[in-house]
Amino acid sequence: MMDIRLALAGNPNSGKTTLFNSLTGARQHVGNYPGVTVERKDGVHTLNGYRFAITDLPGTYSLTAYSDEEVVARDFLVDERPELVVNIVDASNLERNLYLTLQFLEMGLPVCIALNMMDVAESRGIRIDTEKLSQRLGVPVTPVIARTGKGKAELMAAAGAMAGKGQGRSPLYISYGEDIDRALPAMTKRIEEKSFMTENYPARWIAIKYMEKDQQILSKGRMADPELSAELERQVQAVADHLKTTLDSDPEAVMADHRYGAIQGLIREGILTREDRENRIYFSDRIDRVVTHRLLGPMIMLVILWGVYQFTFTYSEVPVGWLEGLFAGLADFVDARMADGLLKSLLISGIIGGVGGVLGFVPLILFMFFAIAVLEDTGYLARVAFMLDRVFSFFGLHGSSVMPFIISGGIAGGCAVPGVMAARTLKSPKERLATLLTVPFMNCGAKLPVMALLIGAFFAHHRSQMMLLITLIAWVGALFAAKLLRSTVIRGESSPFVMELPPYRLPTLKGLLIHTWERAWQYIKKAGTVILAISIVLWAMMTFPGLPGEEIERFEEQKAAVMAGSVEDAAAAIGAIEARQAQAALKHSIAGKIGTSLESITRWAGFDWRINIALVGGFAAKEVVVSTLGTAYSMGEIGPEESGSLSETLKAAPGWSPLVAFSLILFTMFYAPCFVTTVCISREAGSWKWGLFAVVFNTTIALLLAIAVFQIGSALGIGIRGNG
């Protein structure tokens, strides 16, 4: 068995991942490249005594240092030196795809071309002479249809034959016009003389990258040999000055012109013949006439986004129910078989609750990624970005930000965990980060019980208006927070939108399933462990240090007195005492102490220590606010769905008013995301710094808003008494 390391490279939407799935099947491993959030996929394919270790590089249009994807792809090719690069080229889009191919060949990489979508090209009246293409480029070209797997055996046979021969091809030579062509050999010579980075790159390629002012190569060069680097930069500057005066252009532009010129040359030599169908309207364009139509487009989009939302949250209810049932059953099992005590409490509330919390999100994530994979693979998601970019770019976001917002609760009742993960479809780093940090403002399903409780207690006559108002406030708040972030901590030019609208395609079920599963599995593996750990910490905060011995004794004495005496309803009396005991224990816990000590700040927003403890508990999951309020008001255990009695209590409790309730609603909407979301934000942003930032930033905004509302309301005398 001969081992061959092989990289799969090509443009986005060229069918690269489809080919990868077809070659490796389920035998793949998904991870991240170190330091960036670009996915790295590895897989294995065996054929005729060859064992191919395949790495699916991120799809890129070029090999400049434009995006993380491009840097990752280039570094991989240079640092890991795969024995072969299989370059997948979309035959129906040959010119732009060959632009990347030329760059591989300029690097002197051993390339083998998989010419994909010959069927699509033929249906468009495009015929490609593969023989001639192979001859001109000096590399093997194999036609394939990645969707069906046709041609993949021939491709891998060609790859095996080529890798067997070993390397040592000379880099492709492209002419860049008189001025640059004169400068490059001189620079190349100096680079060779000094062996300047030549152990990693071909000399001419280094000269080319200097000419293009490639930031990554420049900074590496300045480190390697500052003197020679400065000399080369001076030579480049001379050429640049000359081009500026003679052509009013710069080397980078001239070089791109010549690369595309070289491709045009190839095509004119008869590699590609096009039947005269210039005015033919492609099938895809016909769909777009309807789907991105000025009036119909947005309406269709609303229906589709609503559909994704329904699919994610309605259909996942069944498996979510199974999981909840399973963990509730497990908790009951432990409850019935263990004596009361710390260990039992840890098992039930900390561990079973924690694992249940992790796995409870899995069906949601699976359904969400499936729906998004369908939109992404068909090409519709790019249209959504196209239609909404005008709105979102105003707030420093990107058209593609809409999906994370909707999933997170843009339609009230979503969930920020899959929402945060949906931001993966965003390719521009700043817009993506701003999206990650603002989607938790949406009204997720866990905030709804809190809203329902407060609205039920204080705004019972205006339920639907309040829900609408809350949804609007969430959107406005999130968008303006994004704007704020993009003009402060994540400020900077927006990333170029320049984007391809890929032709509509039918996705393959295999591709969808692999895509969905691998992302969900990453969540379980990476976020899961952290979530369990934090769940235990939160349990400890709500439990320890526990009531001092004498206080427990006092409650026990009270209970004993009830038992001894002939009180009518002994069970109810004992229940009341236990509820008071739970309240005292909660107040005495770490969380309780935090809540109490924060009172000096939060009273400006109208919150007392009880509300504070509930909000601290809400960091575990927002619906916990309801049950913790129940405990804090000595009501015993209260589930989020049965808060009727609590709502009566709050209405009558001193210190509460519609104004306090509204201020609390605002605070609940905007304060720190629950810790599961926080963990996911950190994972997706690539640093714990951003998770921590989300907690602090959001809580600050929430507190300022709540204080403003409470103070202004109090001053104007709005909502202080009575029911709204």
Added chain:
Amino acid sequence: MGRINMREMKDNQSGVIAGVRVGGDLGRRIRDMGLVTGTPFQVQGRAPLYDPVALRVRGFVLTLRNREADCIEVEVE
């Protein structure tokens, strides 16, 4: 024939790139996607809010914001 800014083009109007007047990431991206001097293209349409604009160029559809189209000079009939 006349030289205008890409933003001023009408839907379905054809043109040829005369120059990309921007450097840095944006210029690089525009050129990498195939909008180099001399490239023929057609305005395919605009998003419902008239921004971004969609072009058909080299057999595929490329979209860019009006702000980005401002950096591109075109030669039109």
